[in-house]
Structure formats: structure tokens, C-alpha cells
Amino acid sequence: MSNVNESKNDMIKKCREYYSGNEHELANIELFNQTYTAEDAIRWYTKQSFIYRLINKALRTEDIEALYIFRYFIIDLCTNLSLERNYLIETARKNNDFLLEIYRGARLPKEEVDKIQLNSLISINGFLSTSRNVEVAKIFAGADSHIQQEDECVLFKILVNLQSDNVIVADVRNYSEIPDEDEVLFDLGATFRVIDIEHDTEENLRNVQIVVSNDTAQHQSEYIPYIYKQMEETDVIFLFGMLLADVGEYRKSLDYFKRLLNIQLNDHNRAKVYYNLGRAYRFQADYEQALYYFQQAEILQKQQQEISCFHYARTLAGIGSVYSELHDTDNELKYYNLALEIYKTILSHDHIEIARSLNRIGYVYHQQKQYDQALEYFKEALIISIIQNQGDKENALEYYNQALKIRESILPCDHPQIAQTFYRLSLFYYEQQNYQIALQYSTKTLDIYKRKLSINHCDLKNAQDLFDKVTKELLK
Structure with missing residues (x-):
């Protein structure tokens, strides 16, 4: 506080x-x-x-x-x-209806407008205010009004797929002092791709149609459901720099944290700055620099005897992630396991970091074809299919429910991995001849898969087949 x-x-x-x-x-x-x-x-x-x-x-x-x-x-x-x-x-x-159509009007210098080309990217420095009402946007564009000769009226039509995890956008009408503006606000880091340009001579408007782009969202999709759960353990001083990194603004994040190094910080906070520098460099795929800063954080935290705290465990996990990128599996496993040991002593058993660590370790073992080892980690970290393949039915329901609880704490409510767990639960109850509950989970599975997967995806086909089987049994 x-x-x-x-x-x-x-x-x-x-x-x-x-x-x-x-x-x-x-x-x-x-x-x-x-x-x-x-x-x-x-x-x-x-x-x-x-x-x-x-x-x-x-x-x-x-x-x-x-x-x-x-x-x-x-x-x-x-x-x-x-x-x-x-x-x-x-x-x-x-x-x-997951397609959101919103508008933004602006007066821009002609040289800026000329840079807007088909398939080009538009990146926003800051929060972006838009409106559901095209007439409001036209007012901001200066349509039908006298403007300076060097300026041009531009109306942006923005198409947003609300099922995408790559953007945060919110309807803020109920918070606005002018609710009639029907304001919709984008969070930091929004990037758009131009898909159409037309000139409306009647209204003297340049109409530009844009869609949210995935080009800079490599890490943002992981960040969106995660960062807000992380806040309780992270000082507000560091959250903004982390946000910059997670929306793809790596240079700005590095500048931010390097600026913090020039501020008088105690060793505890300096170690966290080093950690975040390592994190941003890892996102940039500069693994040498990432490893250097993670190790600097580790040294300071050891000196401060913080070897049983959350931030030290997080640093160890960061080092493990770099070794993962360098394909050094021995060190990767070493540091992931060290981090997990600490997490288990200081966090609740269903905490997000424990789930993530278990999944990382299980994945390494699975890649090495050490399936028994992978099983021990995956059964706690969501990959329940391995348990089923091993024929462990006795504890399956417990594992599935545990997996669902962890996944729902980590992922968006319509994430395909949650649907995978629904499918496993549906199959379990079908095999137990409890068709009513099987139908509930099967319906939830299809609801997500139909929105998230292509029509020919094998998981969607399997889910539909199971739904048909359950329905057939209920109709007997």
C-alpha cells in the first residue's frame, strides 16, 4: 500500500x-x-x-x-x-454477435493521410477513443466544416472481432459525462491494419476501414488474461513497464526500466528492475541480454536472502525460460524445478504460477518422451488426456475438475483449452451413463469450439460426435 x-x-x-x-x-x-x-x-x-x-x-x-x-x-x-x-x-x-463496428473521426495533415496505404499498419501511442455513432465521429473529423487547406477530414471505420484475445476494448458510455457520444475506448498498444480506403467527395471525407491487427500481439494474448491476476503480487511501480512489454512495446519497456535504474532504489526493487529488463529482452529474442539481467536479479535476491519469496521464484522461472529458448533442457528443468519448489511453499495449490510451472516442466519431459515424468506434472497442470491414455479412470473426475478450476483461473472463459476439459468431463459422464450431465458439458464444449475453431477442425468434429451420442442415449 x-x-x-x-x-x-x-x-x-x-x-x-x-x-x-x-x-x-x-x-x-x-x-x-x-x-x-x-x-x-x-x-x-x-x-x-x-x-x-x-x-x-x-x-x-x-x-x-x-x-x-x-x-x-x-x-x-x-x-x-x-x-x-x-x-x-x-x-x-x-x-x-462478436463483430463490433466503431468509428473515429480526425483532422490530419495531408502528408500523414498520404502515408495511409492499403495493408499498412497504424499503431496508436496511447488510449484510443472511438464511438459507436458514425455521426459523432464525423463531427470530430470536421465533416462539412471549414478546415485549413493542409488538413484533411478522415473517418476511420474500425472492425473489432471481440473473440480475439489480442485487444482490450471497452464500452465506456455509462462512465462518460457525454453519454450520447457512445464512447468506446481502446487500451494501450492497439495496432490496426488498413483494409479499404475511399474518398467521399460529397462529404469531403477520406473513409478508411481498419481492423485490429495481430502483428504486434505475440505476447499480448498471454498477457491480457494474466496481468490483472498478477497485480496483487507486483508493486505498482513496475506494472506500467510490464504492460509496455506485454503489448509489444519492447523498446519503451526497456527505456522505462533503464530509467528506473537511475532512480535511487533499494536492492529489492533494483532486482525487480533487472528481472523486467530480462523479461523484455526475452520477448525481443535477445537471449544473451535476457540471461544477463535475470542472473543479475538472482544475485541481488540471494544477497538480500529473498530465496523463499515470490519474486525470486519468478526470476528463476525467467532464467528457465531463456534456457528453453536456447534448447538447454538440463538447465531449463533445473530452474523451473527450483521455481516450482518455492511457489509450492508460498502459494495456494491452485495458484496460476504453480499451474504454469507444472505445465512448463511437463512439456519438457513430454518433448523428451519421458511420459511418466510428464504425467506427474501434466495431471496437475491441465493436460488430462495423458492420464486417460494411461488408463487411470479412478481419479479421472478429480483430475478433470482440478484442471477445470485451474484453467478457468488462468484463461478467458471461452478458451479452447477450457473446452478440452469440458469435453473430457462430458466423455467421463457419458461412459458412466450419466447422460444429463454429459449433455451439459458437451453443450458447453460445442459452444466454445464453434466460435473458436474452423468448421473442419478435428476437435470440433469429435465434440459434435460425442454430443450426437449423448443426445441419442437421452432420446431412447
Whole structure:
């Protein structure tokens, strides 16, 4: 909590300095200081007051020092957007319509507009505000209004597949002071691909159709369901830099953490900076630098006698991940096992890090064809099919339910791996001739697979076959 209070105080101080003499904004800053809670982040951002202007300026100019100052609010905003995304997806699921069409209007210099070509990428420095209402977007584009000759009115039509794990987008209408704008807000790191360009001479608009791109989302899809569960164990000081790395902004993340090294930090926090530098370099596939910084973190943590803490275990897992990329399986297993031993002593048995560690170790053994060893880890870390192949039916239901619990704590609710567990449960109950429960799990399996897999995918076919068998038994 002290780190949170410190980061909030840093931000308030910076805002007061910037708006010194501006009584209106100083009053807003004081109101924020006295009343703000984490749940208010979206509401404050959409007010377009001092928070909106200063954070957007810092993001637009890539001012790492300013971003560090505003880390307190940025983390809250990202957290709330992720939660709101879940509500948006749930609504889409109820309506069976996962395509979101939204709009953004902008006045851009002609030289910038000329750079927008078919199949080109557009990366956003910051949060991106859009609207469900095309007429609102046209107003922001300046349609039918007099603009400077060197500017051009651009209307972006944005298509978002809400089933994609590669973007966080949220409907913030209910938080806005102007709800009629129907605002939809993208989190940091959104990247789009241009799929169509047209010029509307009647309305004097350049119409650009774009879709969310997966090009920079290699690690973001892992991050989205994970980072917000991790916050309880990670100081707010470090979360923003981690966010940059996980949305593909590796250079910015490295700059951020290297800037932190110039701030007076105790060895505990310096070790965490080294860890995050190693993490960002690993994402960049610079394994030599990644290993160096992970090992620097390990050295400091040993010196501080932190060998039984979460952060030390996380560092060991980081070293193991580098050895995995270097195909050094002996050291990979060594460090993964060291990390797992610590996790098991300090975390609950169903904690996400234990599940991830078990899965990593099991995967290494499986690749080495050491199936008995792999079995011991996979049965705790979700890969229940190995247990079934070994013929262990007696404990199967316990394993399946344990796997489902762990997977649901790690993954989005419509992830195919959750469907795999539903399928195993359905098959188990079918073999036990408990067809009503088998039907429940079989229906859940198909619901996910039909949305996530291609029509010819073998898993979808197997799930449909099982559903048909269960239904046939119920109709007898």
C-alpha cells in the first residue's frame, strides 16, 4: 500500500506543479486527491480534464519520466478497461454477435493521410477513443466544416472481432459525462491494419476501414488474461513497464526500466528492475541480454536472502525460460524445478504460477518422451488426456475438475483449452451413463469450439460426435 500511496502522491504533486495558477484545474486535482478510487479511473479519464490531457501528452511524446509519474492512474485505467471488456464480450455472446463496428473521426495533415496505404499498419501511442455513432465521429473529423487547406477530414471505420484475445476494448458510455457520444475506448498498444480506403467527395471525407491487427500481439494474448491476476503480487511501480512489454512495446519497456535504474532504489526493487529488463529482452529474442539481467536479479535476491519469496521464484522461472529458448533442457528443468519448489511453499495449490510451472516442466519431459515424468506434472497442470491414455479412470473426475478450476483461473472463459476439459468431463459422464450431465458439458464444449475453431477442425468434429451420442442415449 505504501508504494501505491507514494505513486499517487508523485502524480498529484506533478499535476499541481503543471497547473500552478490555474484555479479551475487545481480544484479538479484536489477533488481527485480527496475522492478518487480505483473504480473511478474510466470516469476521470473520459472527463477530459487534467488527467486526460497530461497522460495523453506523455504517451504521445513517449515521455518515459512522465509515464512513470502517472503509473498510478494508468494501471487503474488499464485494469478497469480489462474488466469492462469482459462485460462487452458477455453482451456479444448473449446476442451471438462478436463483430463490433466503431468509428473515429480526425483532422490530419495531408502528408500523414498520404502515408495511409492499403495493408499498412497504424499503431496508436496511447488510449484510443472511438464511438459507436458514425455521426459523432464525423463531427470530430470536421465533416462539412471549414478546415485549413493542409488538413484533411478522415473517418476511420474500425472492425473489432471481440473473440480475439489480442485487444482490450471497452464500452465506456455509462462512465462518460457525454453519454450520447457512445464512447468506446481502446487500451494501450492497439495496432490496426488498413483494409479499404475511399474518398467521399460529397462529404469531403477520406473513409478508411481498419481492423485490429495481430502483428504486434505475440505476447499480448498471454498477457491480457494474466496481468490483472498478477497485480496483487507486483508493486505498482513496475506494472506500467510490464504492460509496455506485454503489448509489444519492447523498446519503451526497456527505456522505462533503464530509467528506473537511475532512480535511487533499494536492492529489492533494483532486482525487480533487472528481472523486467530480462523479461523484455526475452520477448525481443535477445537471449544473451535476457540471461544477463535475470542472473543479475538472482544475485541481488540471494544477497538480500529473498530465496523463499515470490519474486525470486519468478526470476528463476525467467532464467528457465531463456534456457528453453536456447534448447538447454538440463538447465531449463533445473530452474523451473527450483521455481516450482518455492511457489509450492508460498502459494495456494491452485495458484496460476504453480499451474504454469507444472505445465512448463511437463512439456519438457513430454518433448523428451519421458511420459511418466510428464504425467506427474501434466495431471496437475491441465493436460488430462495423458492420464486417460494411461488408463487411470479412478481419479479421472478429480483430475478433470482440478484442471477445470485451474484453467478457468488462468484463461478467458471461452478458451479452447477450457473446452478440452469440458469435453473430457462430458466423455467421463457419458461412459458412466450419466447422460444429463454429459449433455451439459458437451453443450458447453460445442459452444466454445464453434466460435473458436474452423468448421473442419478435428476437435470440433469429435465434440459434435460425442454430443450426437449423448443426445441419442437421452432420446431412447
